Amino acid sequence: MDDPQHLSAPTTPADSSPTTTVMRAIVQDAYGDADALQLVHIPAPEAGADHVLIRVRAASAHIGDWHVMTGQPYLMRVMGFGFRSPKARVRGMDAAGTVAAVGANVTAFRVGDEVYGSCDGAFAEYATARVETLARKPAILTFEQTAAVPTSACTALQALRIGEISAGQRVLIIGASGGVGLFAVQIAQAFGAEVTGVCSRSKIELVRSVGADHVIDYAETDISAIEQRFDLVLDMGGNRTLSQLRRCLTPRGTLVLVGGEGGGRLVGGALLRSLRAVALSPFVRQRLRMVVSATKAEDLQTLNDLIEDGKITPVVDRTYPLSEAADAIRRLHSGEARGKIVITV
Known part of the structure; x- marks a missing residue:
C-alpha cells in the first residue's frame, strides 16, 4: 500500500477540474x-x-x-x-x-x-x-x-413508495438489520405504520433501537406460518419463495422485493424471483412488485427532511x-x- 499523502483542494477555476492533482x-x-x-x-x-x-x-x-x-x-x-x-x-x-x-x-x-x-x-x-x-x-x-x-436509504424510501405505504398499515420488513432494512424500519415508522422486523437473534435489539414495534427471530419463527397477516411486506433477504412471502400478506396486500442474495452465478436468484413476481402479479389479487432503485436528488431531499426532523438516524x-x-x-x-x-x- 502506498503511504497516505495530504492533498489540498484544487485551486483551478470553479468551472473546471484539476488536471495535475x-x-x-x-x-x-x-x-x-x-x-x-x-x-x-x-x-x-x-x-x-x-x-x-x-x-x-x-x-x-x-x-x-x-x-x-x-x-x-x-x-x-x-x-x-x-x-x-x-x-x-x-x-x-x-x-x-x-x-x-x-x-x-x-x-x-x-x-x-x-x-x-x-x-x-x-x-x-x-x-x-x-x-x-x-x-x-x-x-x-x-x-x-x-x-x-444515499443508496440504502433511497432504496428503502422507493420500496415503501412502490408498496404505497400509509399510516396505520401493518408492515413486515424482512432483513430489517441490513443497510436498507434499518432505514426502511425508520421510514415506515415516519409514515405512521406498525412495523415488524425480521432478523437474526443477535440483531434483535438493534432493530428495536431504530423503532420497530415488533421483532421476529427468523431462526425461531417461520414467518409464513404465523397468524398475523401484513398489508405490506418488504423482503431484502431473498431466501424465501414467493409462496412463502405471499402467505404473510393480507388478501390484497403488497409484496415488494428489494434485491436479495443467493442464486446462481449467471443471473442471480434474486432477479429471477423478482421477474417471476412481476409476471405473476396480474393474475392474483395481491400486488407483487420489484424495486429498481436509483439515487435521486429529490429523494435525498426527502430524506434530509426526515433526518432534520429526527425521524431517521x-x-x-x-x-x-x-x-x-x-x-x-x-x-x-x-x-x-x-x-x-x-x-x-
Whole structure:
C-alpha cells in the first residue's frame, strides 16, 4: 500500500477540474475478492460540464460494491459493468464531502458546499457526480453518518413508495438489520405504520433501537406460518419463495422485493424471483412488485427532511481508513455488520 499523502483542494477555476492533482484511490484491475483492491496514486478526475467534483470525506460500502468487485452475477458484465474486468476502475458509489469544482453548466452547487450522494469512484480522495444524484449534507450529521445514507436509504424510501405505504398499515420488513432494512424500519415508522422486523437473534435489539414495534427471530419463527397477516411486506433477504412471502400478506396486500442474495452465478436468484413476481402479479389479487432503485436528488431531499426532523438516524457499524477498504468490504460480505460500514478519506 502506498503511504497516505495530504492533498489540498484544487485551486483551478470553479468551472473546471484539476488536471495535475494526484490522489489516493482504491482501484481494481481484475474481477476478484477483496484482495483485488489496491490503494494507489492516480490522477484526480475532472468535472465535466454537467458534473460536480467532490473532495470526499467519507464513503460507505453496500452490497452492490461487492457485486461490482466480483463481477457476479455474470449478467452484470453483459449489462455494461465490464466483460473481462471492471469498466470503472475505482470502487465505491456513495460519498459525502465538499465541492472542489463544478462544471460549466452546474448552478445548483458552488465550491465549498457540503454535499452527499452517489458518485463515480467514491473510494478515493476525489470523485465526480451528476447533479441529479446529489443533495446538500444534513447539518446535524457528520460526514461519516451522511455517507451511510444515499443508496440504502433511497432504496428503502422507493420500496415503501412502490408498496404505497400509509399510516396505520401493518408492515413486515424482512432483513430489517441490513443497510436498507434499518432505514426502511425508520421510514415506515415516519409514515405512521406498525412495523415488524425480521432478523437474526443477535440483531434483535438493534432493530428495536431504530423503532420497530415488533421483532421476529427468523431462526425461531417461520414467518409464513404465523397468524398475523401484513398489508405490506418488504423482503431484502431473498431466501424465501414467493409462496412463502405471499402467505404473510393480507388478501390484497403488497409484496415488494428489494434485491436479495443467493442464486446462481449467471443471473442471480434474486432477479429471477423478482421477474417471476412481476409476471405473476396480474393474475392474483395481491400486488407483487420489484424495486429498481436509483439515487435521486429529490429523494435525498426527502430524506434530509426526515433526518432534520429526527425521524431517521443512520446507524454506522464501523469506520475504516481508506487504506483498509479491503477489510471494510470483507466485513460487509461477512454479514456481521450492525449498521453501515463507512470508509474515511
